[in-house]
Amino acid sequence: MTASFHDLMGASVFITGGGSGIGVALTEGFLAQGAKVAFVGRSDASAFADAMAAKHGNRPLFIQCDITDTDALQDAIAQAAQTHGPLKALVNNAANDARHAAATITPAYWDEMQAVNLKAYFFACQKAASLMAPQGAMINFSSISYMFGAADMVAYTTANAGITGLTRSLAREWGPRGIRVNAIAPGWVFTEKQETMWATPDSKAAFLERQCLQDFMQPADMVGPVLFLASDVSAMMTGQTMVVDAGVVTTG
Structure with missing residues (x-):
């Protein structure tokens, strides 16, 4: 971490999926800035919270929660605000990018994917x-996968496109209240899950060829952009989708 965002010191931040994948890097990134972080996840992340407390002297509040349970999710956000104060930033990071052939999708599976990737x-x-x-600032994780029409994940890419619409409409509606809403669209970030389930030497090499920058993206590459969007340094930026993908897609 090379940049300091002084307005994030002591700020109340809530992250979904903050104990796994990209979320681990985001939680630690905010803690390193001195923020008060609360995060939710389906799996027990108490050990991670302990490790962060030992490393930073700043323990995140972990609340175990399935984000598709709307009441539980909203209760967790209320608990975070009660513990750490009014929210400075919300980061919607949790997602399920499972691969699936379009012909095999059932109504139940479709609803399940939209519940975690858009409804939550x-x-x-x-x-x-x-x-x-x-x-305050809201940052919604989308993905470049919908921008180039990735195959075998249509339920996921549909939700990603929906996140862009969600972001723009909420930015317009809540702008008069001083709330900024932006999205971030990563390229292929090689988390442990990606490496285990879908990344092969051939698929990684092929994707690297599509990038302008010839380095594989890591969770840490998402931290700076998210801190920027959460901080007042981006005070006049709202309703936008920031692409962070090493140059695969182009916008504008």
Whole structure:
């Protein structure tokens, strides 16, 4: 970490999926800035919270929660605000990018994928907006996969496209209240899950050829952009989707 965002010192931050994958890097990134972090996840992340407390002297609040349980998710956000104060930032990071052939999708599977990848984002934003400090920020993780029409993940890419619409509409509606809403669209970030389930030497080499920058992206590469969007240094930026993908897609 080379940049300091002084307005994040002591700020109340809530992250979904903050104990695994990219979320681990985000949680630690905010803690390193001195923020008060609360995060949710389906799996027990108590050991991770202990490790962060030992490393940074700043323990995150972990609340075990399935984000598809809307009541539990909104209760967790309320608990975070009660513990750490009005929210400075919400980061909707948790997602399920499972691969699936379009012909095999059932209505139940479709609903399940939208529940975790889109519905939970909206209801987290809805609750956070009622508990947000002035000049608060929301950051919604999308993906470049919908921009280039990735095959074998249509339920996921549909939700990603929906996140862009969600972000733009909420930015417009809540802008008068001083709430900024932006999205971030990563390229292929090689988390442990990606390496285990889908990354092969051939698929990694092929994707690297699509990038302008010839380095594989890691979770830490997402931290700086998210801190920027959470901080007042991006005070006049809202309703936007920031692409961080080493140059695979182009915008503008």
